[in-house]
Amino acid sequence: MSEAEPLPLLPYSLIIGQDQAKLALELSYIAPRIGGVLISGQRGTGKSTIVRAFSAMLHGHLPVTLPINATDDRVIGGWNVSELMRSKPVWQKGLLEEAHGQMLYIDEVNLLDDHIVNIILDVASTGILVVQREGQRDQKELSFTLIGTMNPEEGLLRPQLLDRFGLMVNVQPESDQARRQAIVQTVLEFDDAKYLLAAGQTSRFINDALESDKQRRAQLAEARQRTQNVAITAPIAEACVALAQKLGTEGHRGEYVAAAAARAHAALQGRAAVTVNDVKVVAPIAMQHRRPGGLHVHGQILWSEADEELMEEILSHV
Amino acid sequence: MSNSLDGLPQPLLNALACAALHPGLRSLLFLDATYNNLQRAAAIFVQMMRLATGRAVESATISAADTDDTLWGNVSLRANESGPSVAWQPGLLAKNDSADGAAPYRVIVIPDLSTLNIAAARACTVIVGADVAVLDRHGRHMEWQPNFCWVASCPSEHLGRVSTHLLDRFALRINGQSLGASRDAAHLLDWIAHDADRQAAPDLSVIARRIRAAAALRPIMTPEARTQLGVYLANARLRFTRREITFGRLAVSHARLDTSITVTAEHVDAAARMLGLNGTIQERDTPRVPKRARPSSGRSRDAASIDDEILNAPSSSSMDDGPPRDELKVNRTSDVTSFAPTALSVDPYPEDTAIVERDHASLQFPFPHTKVTAARGQIVGLERTTSARDLSIVGTILEAAKFQSIRRARGGNTPNPKTGLLFSASDLRKYRRAMVSDYLLVMVIDFTSIDDSAWDYALLPYLRWAYVKRAAVCVIQVGAAGARSELRAESVFERRVHSPRIERALESAAGKSSPLAHGLDLALQTLRHQMQHGDSVVRQAMVVVLSDGRGNVPLSASRMSLVIPPVMRQGIEDSLQVARELSVLRNVQSVLLNPQPAQYPRLPAELAHALNAELVNIPLRQDMPAETYDWDERGGVARGSA
Numbered sequence: 025m026s027e028a029e030p031l032p033l034l035p036y037s038l039i040i041g042q043d044q045a046k047l048a049l050e051l052s053y054i055a056p057r058i059g060g061v062l063i064s065g066q067r068g069t070g071k072s073t074i075v076r077a078f079s080a081m082l083h084g085h086l087p088v089t090l091p092i093n094a095t096d097d098r099v100i101g102g103w104n105v106s107e108l109m110r111s112k113p114v115w116q117k118g119l120l121e122e123a124h125g126q127m128l129y130i131d132e133v134n135l136l137d138d139h140i141v142n143i144i145l146d147v148a149s150t151g152i153l154v155v156q157r158e159g160q161r162d163q164k165e166l167s168f169t170l171i172g173t174m175n176p177e178e179g180l181l182r183p184q185l186l187d188r189f190g191l192m193v194n195v196q197p198e199s200d201q202a203r204r205q206a207i208v209q210t211v212l213e214f215d216d217a218k219y220l221l222a223a224g225q226t227s228r229f230i231n232d233a234l235e236s237d238k239q240r241r242a243q244l245a246e247a248r249q250r251t252q253n254v255a256i257t258a259p260i261a262e263a264c265v266a267l268a269q270k271l272g273t274e275g276h277r278g279e280y281v282a283a284a285a286a287r288a289h290a291a292l293q294g295r296a297a298v299t300v301n302d303v304k305v306v307a308p309i310a311m312q313h314r315r316p317g318g319l320h321v322h323g324q325i326l327w328s329e330a331d332e333e334l335m336e337e338i339l340s341h342v
Numbered sequence: 343m344s345n346s347l348d349g350l351p352q353p354l355l356n357a358l359a360c361a362a363l364h365p366g367l368r369s370l371l372f373l374d375a376t377y378n379n380l381q382r383a384a385a386i387f388v389q390m391m392r393l394a395t396g397r398a399v400e401s402a403t404i405s406a407a408d409t410d411d412t413l414w415g416n417v418s419l420r421a422n423e424s425g426p427s428v429a430w431q432p433g434l435l436a437k438n439d440s441a442d443g444a445a446p447y448r449v450i451v452i453p454d455l456s457t458l459n460i461a462a463a464r465a466c467t468v469i470v471g472a473d474v475a476v477l478d479r480h481g482r483h484m485e486w487q488p489n490f491c492w493v494a495s496c497p498s499e500h501l502g503r504v505s506t507h508l509l510d511r512f513a514l515r516i517n518g519q520s521l522g523a524s525r526d527a528a529h530l531l532d533w534i535a536h537d538a539d540r541q542a543a544p545d546l547s548v549i550a551r552r553i554r555a556a557a558a559l560r561p562i563m564t565p566e567a568r569t570q571l572g573v574y575l576a577n578a579r580l581r582f583t584r585r586e587i588t589f590g591r592l593a594v595s596h597a598r599l600d601t602s603i604t605v606t607a608e609h610v611d612a613a614a615r616m617l618g619l620n621g622t623i624q625e626r627d628t629p630r631v632p633k634r635a636r637p638s639s640g641r642s643r644d645a646a647s648i649d650d651e652i653l654n655a656p657s658s659s660s661m662d663d664g665p666p667r668d669e670l671k672v673n674r675t676s677d678v679t680s681f682a683p684t685a686l687s688v689d690p691y692p693e694d695t696a697i698v699e700r701d702h703a704s705l706q707f708p709f710p711h712t713k714v715t716a717a718r719g720q721i722v723g724l725e726r727t728t729s730a731r732d733l734s735i736v737g738t739i740l741e742a743a744k745f746q747s748i749r750r751a752r753g754g755n756t757p758n759p760k761t762g763l764l765f766s767a768s769d770l771r772k773y774r775r776a777m778v779s780d781y782l783l784v785m786v787i788d789f790t791s792i793d794d795s796a797w798d799y800a801l802l803p804y805l806r807w808a809y810v811k812r813a814a815v816c817v818i819q820v821g822a823a824g825a826r827s828e829l830r831a832e833s834v835f836e837r838r839v840h841s842p843r844i845e846r847a848l849e850s851a852a853g854k855s856s857p858l859a860h861g862l863d864l865a866l867q868t869l870r871h872q873m874q875h876g877d878s879v880v881r882q883a884m885v886v887v888l889s890d891g892r893g894n895v896p897l898s899a900s901r902m903s904l905v906i907p908p909v910m911r912q913g914i915e916d917s918l919q920v921a922r923e924l925s926v927l928r929n930v931q932s933v934l935l936n937p938q939p940a941q942y943p944r945l946p947a948e949l950a951h952a953l954n955a956e957l958v959n960i961p962l963r964q965d966m967p968a969e970t971y972d973w974d975e976r977g978g979v980a981r982g983s984a
Contacts, residue, residue, distance in 0.1 A: 086485060093478070095479045098478035105744050110747065197582055201576065
């Protein structure tokens with residue numbers, strides 16, 4: 025999409041605050057092995073806006089989105105109805121296939137139908153989409169970056185689905201007064217800019233923002249290139265394992281994701297090796313949702329002060 | 343300019359106009375509006391939208407029967423010259439494919455937000471106020487910028503039943519009682535002269551000029567306005583980002599309606615007054631879920647006083663209503679938001695303090711815990727099936743219809759290939775239904791008789807039964823403090839035992855009188871309805887009566903809300919009579935929990951006998967061993983013996 029075309033959403037570079045959510049999305053792009061991001065937060069915290077803006081910044085279009093109104097045929101694939109009526113069997117790819125190699129975004133992921141969740145779990149864990157419906161039999165290898173947003177007041181996710189998200193971020197409403205005012209001002213300016221664009225005029229406000237987006241995209245692409253060459257030492261790896269063990273995270277994905285995310289973070293910072301600080305930044309979002317019965321407050325899984333102290337203690341030995 | 347239009351106060355009209363002027367404000371929640379008044383507001387808003395946008399505007403209503411298919415869309419049969427065919431039928435919330443760039447706006451009316459079914463609540467949560475909508479159903483993919491406007495109503499006492507996730511999507515809350523038409527002879531004569539439900543289209547010519555002039559304006563915010571915005575953002579009621587943005591947009595709309603090229607501090611003040619913001623108030627973190635029931639206080643002001651204040655508000659031809667700016671102090675020490683005459687409602691965000699009455703995860707489809715042996719419960723959609731149980735004939739036919747051409751082309755095996763549908767097992771569709779309960783627990787709690795007994799512990803085995811059986815629960819409060827009438831019992835019905843309303847109902851204090859007969863009568867009516875009426879019948883019920891049998895309100899007094907003395911023993915006799923009627927119901931197991939009163943100690947046994955109930959003595963709280971009470975032990979069992 026060219027920079028002159030109007031977008032319905034706020035450009036990524038104009039999003040104020042929510043730094044941890046932005047970081048998680050960027051890390052998942054830099055290192056797809058991380059396996060996706062779950063953004064959980066109260067109503068009105070800009071969860072959906074950040075994800076869509078991120079996709080628009082990276083790819084120039086909205087992400088492949090799985091809505092809660094989706095039927096099976098659109099998720100897995102199905103016959104094109106219009107063509108069927110003309111006796112032509114034209115198979116239509118489902119959303120999972122459309123998202124291959126890209127981001128698959130599920131808004132309100134905790135409201136998704138159970139049987140759709142089961143389908144996604146199967147594909148995410150095996151990497152294979154098996155289609156056996158409506159006379160069609162096929163099997164495809166798929167991989168996508170699963171991004172989900174949810175309001176925990178409406179219920180939590182099944183642990184199996186929670187585990188498929190590499191990183192989990194809790195977003196909170198902005199508390200800093202100046203930032204809150206800046207958010208309102210930015211939205212009001214964007215409202216005006218949209219009006220100008222709709223009237224066929226240009227908006228310097230938007231153009232400047234899109235230019236900033238372009239620069240960020242280049243930085244992320246560069247980091248993605250660099251990440252394979254970022255070194256991670258044995259002590260750092262041991263610290264990741266020790267932290268995961270002490271926190272009681274289930275399975276091995278906690279330490280794997282923490283290590284991959286730390287590496288991506290180092291690449292983003294332009295460093296050639298992972299430091300303790302990189303681990304400190306990513307460990308909470310890589311591990312907090314993997315503990316059995318985590319720390320739930322009003323439905324939010326939280327990283328506590330005790331967890332922070334434990335992390336400091338373990339990393340102090342590196 | 344007149345104070346009102348067609349009986350509607352000026353501040354309300356200004357609010358509707360402001361909302362029409364900005365896409366981000368076009369979601370209005372009216373509190374306590376009747377359906378007719380809501381329709382009236384929607385009609386006016388439609389006209390204002392036409393003026394503001396210059397485009398066609400239509401309206402539609404979400405009903406209690408709407409499903410995912412009717413809301414988002416489905417394949418349906420169409421009759422063509424060449425025969426029937428299957429085509430995509432867009433739902434109420436789908437993008438209108440026939441429009442291209444100039445699609446009509448659609449004002450969606452929701453008569454009662456608190457009674458939306460789960461399919462509609464989920465749909466509204468994802469689309470109200472959304473910048474982007476996505477639809478993927480039955481082969482159809484759509485991504486578009488929705489052009490919907492929302493006009494909804496909700497009783498303020500039921501706000502706690504609505505998901506806050508959904509409520510947050512509505513920009514403005516407006517007192518729906520201000521929508522009522524003037525109560526005067528002229529309106530009465532007009533009503534007599536015309537059809538009962540017909541309402542004359544309001545004449546918007548005065549405000550129309552302002553809306554048209556405002557539509558083209560894009561005022562710039564002055565530095566003073568920015569500063570004033572920051573002052574109000576310190577108000578704890580605006581602690582959610584959407585509310586802050588709404589406030590900013592409302593200030594801009596005010597400026598446009600004022601035909602001003604700048605957004606000034608006065609416009610910011612006007613927006614604050616409209617929302618009812620007046621300084622910083624004590625912050626509340628979460629909605630209250632009290633441990634002890636609070637007396638029902640209803641609304642803090644009655645409708646008449648609210649109407650009077652709004653109607654008597656000063657009006658002018660500009661939006662500079664209210665005191666001069668230097669007199670408007672931001673009171674940082676006040677812990678109460680005072681009700682300003684031009685505010686849209688008493689409380690800008692009443693959901694913050696509404697008692698939580700909604701289920702946890704209320705927007706998730708319930709997981710079927712019980713094995714359903716028959717098709718019951720409201721239909722909320724369709725899903726694939728591999729059996730013929732609860733088959734949706736039409737849904738199955740529509741699915742099969744999609745494949746007729748290709749199946750025939752491949753040579754179907756049918757006695758008459760030219761007629762009749764060719765089915766495959768994959769075509770089968772069954773109904774997806776809302777959960778219903780096979781079991782029901784009815785608890786008649788006489789709060790005047792519990793005193794020092796461990797009554798709450800005595801209830802636990804039955805609550806546990808209800809939990810295990812996924813039973814619906816009905817609590818009938820007899821003699822509870824805060825009851826609307828001392829002469830009447832009240833009932834609370836919920837589909838699950840884990841309900842905040844059930845918890846509140848069980849935590850009442852004792853009142854002054856004991857309408858036990860009426861309580862038992864409510865239990866009888868509930869059981870008859872739940873076990874004998876409609877499709878969603880309960881198969882088995884348990885009735886738990888906790889009472890000393892000393893009902894002192896005759897049943898007739900409860901029904902007429904009038905005591906005709908002398909009462910004497912009439913209340914007790916009426917209770918026994920209703921108990922006998924309860925005893926003949928089939929598939930009902932009854933238990934009487936005896937608080938072992940010192941006075942008239944034989945009455946509970948007499949009541950148990952009439953109920954044909956098991957008599958269970960409740961121990962005194964002082965006699966209970968600390969933390970070691972065995973829920974299965976009961977202090978003596980006697981079956982209905984006097």
